[in-house]
Amino acid sequence: MTEPRLSARGITVRFGGITALDGVDLDVPAASTVGLVGPNGAGKSTLFSVLSGLRRPNAGRVFLDGLDVTASTPQSRARAGLARTFQHPELFSGLTVREHVTLAYRLKHTPLRVWTDPLTAGGFRRPRAEERDRVDQLLSGLRLQPLADRTVRGLPLGSARVVEIARALAREPSVLLLDEASSGLDVAETEELAEVLRRVVAERGISVLMVEHDVDLVLRLSDQVCVLDFGARIAHGTPAEIRADPIVRAAYLGENLEEAR
Known part of the structure; x- marks a missing residue:
């Protein structure tokens, strides 16, 4: 190209x-x-x-x-x-690292779920297999798996920046x-x-x-x-x-x- x-x-x-x-x-x-x-x-x-x-x-x-x-x-x-x-x-300080990336993935691939399958008291509803696999691949590739289930509140600034990059990449930009x-x-x-x-x-x-x-x-x-x-x-x-x-x-x-x- x-x-x-x-x-x-x-x-x-x-x-x-x-x-x-x-x-x-x-x-x-x-x-x-x-x-x-x-x-x-x-x-x-x-x-x-x-x-x-x-x-x-x-x-x-x-x-x-x-x-x-x-x-x-x-x-x-x-x-x-x-x-x-x-x-x-x-x-969003109350969301986990995984939830940030999952939400961004849904905005790209299944945007209706952002409205029809919102956050509940226990967090995100169960992700679909393909969605879970793609999010896990992205977290693993950016070495965020150890932080995946932590809320972003209190993360070191460097880690927070990588989370923001992961969220951007979940939408598969060019x-x-x-x-x-x-x-x-x-x-x-x-x-x-x-x-x-x-x-x-x-x-x-x-x-x-x-x-x-x-x-x-x-x-x-x-x-x-x-x-x-x-x-x-x-x-x-x-x-x-x-x-x-x-x-x-x-x-x-x-x-x-x-x-x-």
Whole structure:
């Protein structure tokens, strides 16, 4: 498959007299990881909102698997194969890890059960065999089985982020948008998260676009990196090319990029 899974063309967003994004192009190829970096205020979050359907651009187009989804709602994009996580995990504290993943699986495969087979006092009603097997496979693949029957309340932040990723994957997306997935994690948790993401791309063929302040993580995981500043794309290429780009090195990543050597 040579066509990008997700692409943006000429994305422009204005807030009054301020241009948050100015004609930004971006491609996320199949079965690859693309990093999106830049200083605060560069336009990363605005671009994520446009890609996920939370904001309509003033100009430009968004394509998902070749289809123009610029006017599509977030729900329509989710059904078409787009999933995302958030900087602060949005989980239901009273549900177990397994229940989070099961609910997401039902939303994709048997959405009527979300309404006709709701939570009871004892938790979810008995899952069907296929549903149970698929959920168990996903939990096992992300090494969440030991936590499967724990409520997410009190989970370490790193584990909570993996639960959010598992919930997103249960809907079998073609593209996963990760918003500051390593924020607040310690070194060990960050490395565990990196291993999860490597397996997701390698074993499931999913395309990942990650917004990150952790430049070292981006350069280690990404096949390509896009750098924004003041709403414009100032660099795009492989991690090696980004490391060597004098504009990026001097003005935007500086010492962090040196530390990533």
